[in-house]
Amino acid sequence: MEDAACNLKNNLRALQKRIELACERVGRDKDSVRLMLVSKTVDIARIKQAVSLGFHLFGENKVQELSSKSHQLQDSQVEFHFIGHLQKNKIKKCLDSAQVIQSVDHFTLALEMQRQLELADSIKQIYIQVNTSQEISKFGVAPDCTVELIRQISKLDRLQIRGLMTLALFSQDESRVRPCFKILKLLQTQVMDMGIPNVDLQELSMGMSGDYEVAIEEGATIVRLGTAVFGERLRPDSYYWPEKS
Numbered sequence: 001m002e003d004a005a006c007n008l009k010n011n012l013r014a015l016q017k018r019i020e021l022a023c024e025r026v027g028r029d030k031d032s033v034r035l036m037l038v039s040k041t042v043d044i045a046r047i048k049q050a051v052s053l054g055f056h057l058f059g060e061n062k063v064q065e066l067s068s069k070s071h072q073l074q075d076s077q078v079e080f081h082f083i084g085h086l087q088k089n090k091i092k093k094c095l096d097s098a099q100v101i102q103s104v105d106h107f108t109l110a111l112e113m114q115r116q117l118e119l120a121d122s123i124k125q126i127y128i129q130v131n132t133s134q135e136i137s138k139f140g141v142a143p144d145c146t147v148e149l150i151r152q153i154s155k156l157d158r159l160q161i162r163g164l165m166t167l168a169l170f171s172q173d174e175s176r177v178r179p180c181f182k183i184l185k186l187l188q189t190q191v192m193d194m195g196i197p198n199v200d201l202q203e204l205s206m207g208m209s210g211d212y213e214v215a216i217e218e219g220a221t222i223v224r225l226g227t228a229v230f231g232e233r234l235r236p237d238s239y240y241w242p243e244k245s
């Protein structure tokens with residue numbers, strides 16, 4: 001096997017082991033956590049290597065890149081989730097390419113999605129992105145406004161709310177990161193208890209390369225790993241997470 005493929009295999013194996021250990025620590029079944037490979041900037045050949053190793057869940061956060069990759073991989077059994085900031089003029093393309101859109105964070109976006117889905121006579125699973133770190137530069141609905149947003153979106157019959165997503169505070173300090181995950185878990189429990197029709201928050205998408213083990217301890221069902229799987233990206237993250245304009 002060539003070097004790159006070998007690294008990928010080793011990385012994935014090591015990550016699976018650590019995911020398993022994190023599950024064990026808190027008495028969770030290892031199958032209750034799915035590993036999403038965040039493949040932004042990663043080329044098709046590398047993605048195909050991951051697929052051949054048995055991985056099928058990928059995350060992208062640019063619509064153009066998502067669309068092109070999902071098109072090229074349409075014959076394989078892969079699932080793409082959109083995890084980036086969604087602009088209005090790219091909604092249709094995103095709906096066509098992603099199985100799940102994890103980054104819905106305001107009502108006007110949801111309304112436009114509903115409209116497009118009616119036209120296409122289709123439905124879509126979505127997660128609500130919550131800003132648990134309260135950093136102004138990040139997207140996501142504020143925790144305090146999340147229940148209200150979910151109530152509103154739940155009335156849109158083409159959208160099925162199936163989870164919550166967050167990016168925790170970027171910090172080495174675990175004691176500041178962990179509360180972000182706790183907030184998401186708490187919101188999940190609160191909303192589930194309300195029994196809102198058309199809402200079933202099974203999924204908690206939280207945890208990235210630097211903090212996935214903490215996220216698993218706090219209840220993540222999907223961890224989104226890029227760097228830890230594929231290595232450092234060539235472009236800085238600011239390219240993918242532009243400041244809010």
Ligand SMILES: *Cc1c(COP(=O)(O)O)cnc(C)c1O
Pocket residue numbers: 038040061083084167208209210224225226227228240
């Ligand atoms: C890039 C990205 C990730 C993965 O980040 P890594 O630190 O490379 O694992 C996860 N979630 C979102 C929303 C991203 O944009």
